[in-house]
Amino acid sequence: MKTPKYPILDDHIHxxxxxxxxxxxxxxxxxxGGTHICLVTKPSWSLGxxxxxxxxxxxxxxxTLQIAHQIQEQTGVIVFPVLGCHPAEITVMAERMSVAxxxxxxxxxxxxxxxxxxxxxxxxxxxxxxxxxxxEEITVLSNEILSHAFSLAADAGCxxxxxxxxxxxxxxxxxxxxxxxxxxxxxxHFGTPDTPLIPSLVAKHEEIPxxxxxxxxxxxxxxxxxxxxxxxxxxxxxxxxxxxxxxLEQGSITEEDLYRIHMHTPRKVYGIEIEL
Numbered sequence: 228m229k230t231p232k233y234p235i236l237d238d239h240i241h242x243x244x245x246x247x248x249x250x251x252x253x254x255x256x257x258x259x260g261g262t263h264i265c266l267v268t269k270p271s272w273s274l275g276x277x278x279x280x281x282x283x284x285x286x287x288x289x290x291t292l293q294i295a296h297q298i299q300e301q302t303g304v305i306v307f308p309v310l311g312c313h314p315a316e317i318t319v320m321a322e323r324m325s326v327a328x329x330x331x332x333x334x335x336x337x338x339x340x341x342x343x344x345x346x347x348x349x350x351x352x353x354x355x356x357x358x359x360x361x362x363e364e365i366t367v368l369s370n371e372i373l374s375h376a377f378s379l380a381a382d383a384g385c386x387x388x389x390x391x392x393x394x395x396x397x398x399x400x401x402x403x404x405x406x407x408x409x410x411x412x413x414x415x416h417f418g419t420p421d422t423p424l425i426p427s428l429v430a431k432h433e434e435i436p437x438x439x440x441x442x443x444x445x446x447x448x449x450x451x452x453x454x455x456x457x458x459x460x461x462x463x464x465x466x467x468x469x470x471x472x473x474x475l476e477q478g479s480i481t482e483e484d485l486y487r488i489h490m491h492t493p494r495k496v497y498g499i500e501i502e503l
Contacts, residue, residue, distance in 0.1 A: 233475075233482075234501045236263040236489045237467040238427045239309075239388065239416050239448035242294055243269060247453030249294075252464040253302045260468035263305045263489075263501050265448075266295050267353055267388065267416075270313040273454075278320065281335020284312060288343055307499055309388055310340040311353030311376065317365055318357060330368040334375045341379035350497050352380050355390035355416075373399075374406055381407035386497045388414045388427070395422045412496055417450055417461075425496055430470040431462060436479035444492045447471065 242252055242264075256264065268291045271278055276286045288310045295306040312333045320329035343349045354376035356369035373389075380387040387408070389399065396415055400423055403410045410424065418426025420434050420443070427446045428435060438445060447470070450461040471489070474480040480488075490501045 231260050231262050231503060233260070233472075233485055234263060234489050234503055235261045235468045235471055235485075236265065236446065236493055236501055237261060237449050237451075237464075238265050238414070238446035238493070239267050240264050240451045240464065241267055241269050241453050242298065243273065243453040244294065244297075245275075246273065247455055248464075249453070250297060250301050252451065252453055253298050253304050256464040256468065257302055257304050259465035260472050261304065261465075262503060263307065264298075265307045265309050265350070265388075265497075266291060266298070267309045268311060268313070269452075270315060270319070272319055277323075278316075278332050278336065279324075281332050281339055283332075284336030284339055287336075288340060288349075292343075292348055305501075307351075307497065308343075308349040309351045309353050310343055310349045311388075312336045312340070312372070313353070314355040314357050314369060314372075314390055315359075317369060317372070318361065321365070326365055326368055330372055333372050337372070337376050337379055341383045341385075344383045344385045350499055351386040351388060352376055352383075353388045353390065353416075355388075356392070358390065358392045370402070374402055377403045377406035377408040377413075380412070381409075384498075386412040386414060388416045389424065390416050393417075393419060395419070395424075397423050399424060414446065414496060416448065418445065425492070429462060430466040435470075436474060439480045439484040439488075442487070444495070445488065446492055446496070447488055 317329045400410045413424045415422045415424040427448045449466045451464045
């Protein structure tokens with residue numbers, strides 16, 4: 228396999244040896260020119276874990292870290308784990324307990340995730356709020372969970388990836404600031420150009436060349452779910468390197484743009500070094 232010429236980071240990808248391609252998906256990413264990934268925790272239920280207390284999320288986090296170790300050992304791709312509680316956990320857990328109990332369990336799970344960050348085992352947190360229609364009580368509690376996550380990230384001095392509804396999510400600027408969190412370290416996963424947060428854009432997003440001309444700071448992701456039941460969703464593991472290198476070859480982005488997307492912005496937001 229030839230040595231990659233450029234650093235290329237997939238900012239939001241899931242790798243799941245239980246239910247998907249597992250390490251083979253990372254090998255595809257590498258063959259396409261990918262070099263680094265942010266490995267994000269999957270929802271607890273997808274790993275067969277059904278939390279009844281915050282401690283139960285350790286199983287999710289530990290499995291994510293184990294997969295990260297296997298990836299680096301078997302492929303050489305550099306992995307940056309991002310740990311947290313998927314915002315949909317609240318509605319799933321509410322099927323077997325009160326939503327208030329579910330919210331408390333998620334807060335405790337996030338507190339544990341932040342401990343992993345302070346121990347140097349992960350680079351950031353994942354939180355947010357459901358991206359589907361929910362009743363007012365769940366909206367209020369989800370925002371409480373998110374505020375707790377911002378507070379934890381502020382204390383840990385780390386970034387946070389947001390999984391939430393489509394659109395700007397502009398209210399999160401004040402939410403983060405009120406908890407002592409620097410909004411410049413808040414990444415909107417599956418982002419759109421209209422957000423004041425740092426958008427992580429799906430690799431096929433048509434606005435990428437234009438945003439590069441505007442010198443906009445953003446990252447790129449596949450949001451690959453690695454589930455055999457949904458092959459290639461959201462887009463495949465080769466997508467970020469393929470789209471990046473194709474745009475570079477076509478001249479719709481420059482080398483300067485590539486380094487800003489895949490090296491400089493991640494360094495600024497996450498505090499990570501991305502090198503070949």
